[in-house]
Amino acid sequence: MINKNNYIGYQGIPGSYSEEALKEYFGENVQTKNYPEFLGVFEALNEKEIDYGVLPLENSSTGAINDVYDLLRSYGFYIVGERNIKVDHNLVVNKGTKIEDLTEVYSHSQALEQSSRYLKEHPNWQLIPYKNTAISARYIKEENLKTKAAIASKRAAELYDLDILAENINYNKNNYTRFIIIGRNLEVSERCNKLSIIMTVLHEPGMLNKSLQIFSDHKVNLLKIESRPIIERSWEYFFYIDLEGNLEKNNLQEVLHLVKKNSSYYKLLGNYQKSEV
Numbered sequence: 001m002i003n004k005n006n007y008i009g010y011q012g013i014p015g016s017y018s019e020e021a022l023k024e025y026f027g028e029n030v031q032t033k034n035y036p037e038f039l040g041v042f043e044a045l046n047e048k049e050i051d052y053g054v055l056p057l058e059n060s061s062t063g064a065i066n067d068v069y070d071l072l073r074s075y076g077f078y079i080v081g082e083r084n085i086k087v088d089h090n091l092v093v094n095k096g097t098k099i100e101d102l103t104e105v106y107s108h109s110q111a112l113e114q115s116s117r118y119l120k121e122h123p124n125w126q127l128i129p130y131k132n133t134a135i136s137a138r139y140i141k142e143e144n145l146k147t148k149a150a151i152a153s154k155r156a157a158e159l160y161d162l163d164i165l166a167e168n169i170n171y172n173k174n175n176y177t178r179f180i181i182i183g184r185n186l187e188v189s190e191r192c193n194k195l196s197i198i199m200t201v202l203h204e205p206g207m208l209n210k211s212l213q214i215f216s217d218h219k220v221n222l223l224k225i226e227s228r229p230i231i232e233r234s235w236e237y238f239f240y241i242d243l244e245g246n247l248e249k250n251n252l253q254e255v256l257h258l259v260k261k262n263s264s265y266y267k268l269l270g271n272y273q274k275s276e277v
């Protein structure tokens with residue numbers, strides 16, 4: 001369980017959306033460590049450099065963040081919490097830059113995608129995927145050129161002393177990113193009401209349906225299914241399933257036991273409290 005000596009890791013630098021999710025979840029007064037890549041957060045948790053990590057898992061406009069889904073399975077950590085954050089992107093530039101000066105726009109690929117309709121109105125701009133939204137903002141500040149812009153949060157513009165040339169350029173005005181909090185151990189408490197598992201089924205007709213029927217027969221409410229390819233076995237998939245429930249309540253453990261029996265691979269990813277928004 002979380003205590004005040006814990007270190008919490010996130011991808012990016014101050015001003016990134018991951019940092020915002022971290023502060024919303026843990027509060028302002030926590031010790032943080034940051035890493036340039038998602039992988040760095042997993043490695044740091046593995047090496048006990050941090051106690052928890054905060055990572056984006058999916059977005060309400062563009063869907064899954066595949067790298068994080070895959071890392072989550074391969075490292076074997078647990079989801080202990082989640083927080084949905086409203087994400088509004090801005091085109092940020094060095095002071096005095098005009099829209100017609102721009103030739104290059106830097107940001108995380110997710111942010112470029114979430115702003116794609118606005119960016120299509122400027123077909124002459126070169127779009128350059130970069131490590132993170134706030135790292136892009138800091139980079140264009142360091143370069144100090146009027147030809148380069150970044151897509152980032154208002155807070156990143158403030159922190160790196162940049163101007164906002166266009167506000168809220170994400171095409172979905174209800175653009176939310178779901179962040180997960182990961183830890184080394186399974187943490188189950190009274191308040192947990194959401195569960196995530198990964199499973200694969202035998203490549204035979206009706207096998208996925210059989211697993212889903214188990215949930216339906218026991219009145220377990222499914223919230224999401226995401227599939228990710230199994231690299232070594234073409235056209236076979238890991239199914240990531242989110243469902244409602246608490247591991248210590250009702251007969252959920254027995255239901256999961258039946259699902260496990262019907263699966264060729266099964267892993268419990270965590271039991272945690274659903275984000276309010």
Ligand SMILES: O=C(O)C(=O)C[C@]1(C(=O)O)C=C[C@@H](O)C=C1
Pocket residue numbers: 011012015016017018019056059065087108110111131132133134177
């Ligand atoms: O946290 C950041 O600032 C990021 O650049 C990452 C990230 C992501 O990977 O989805 C986080 C939230 C937004 O959806 C866009 C980008």
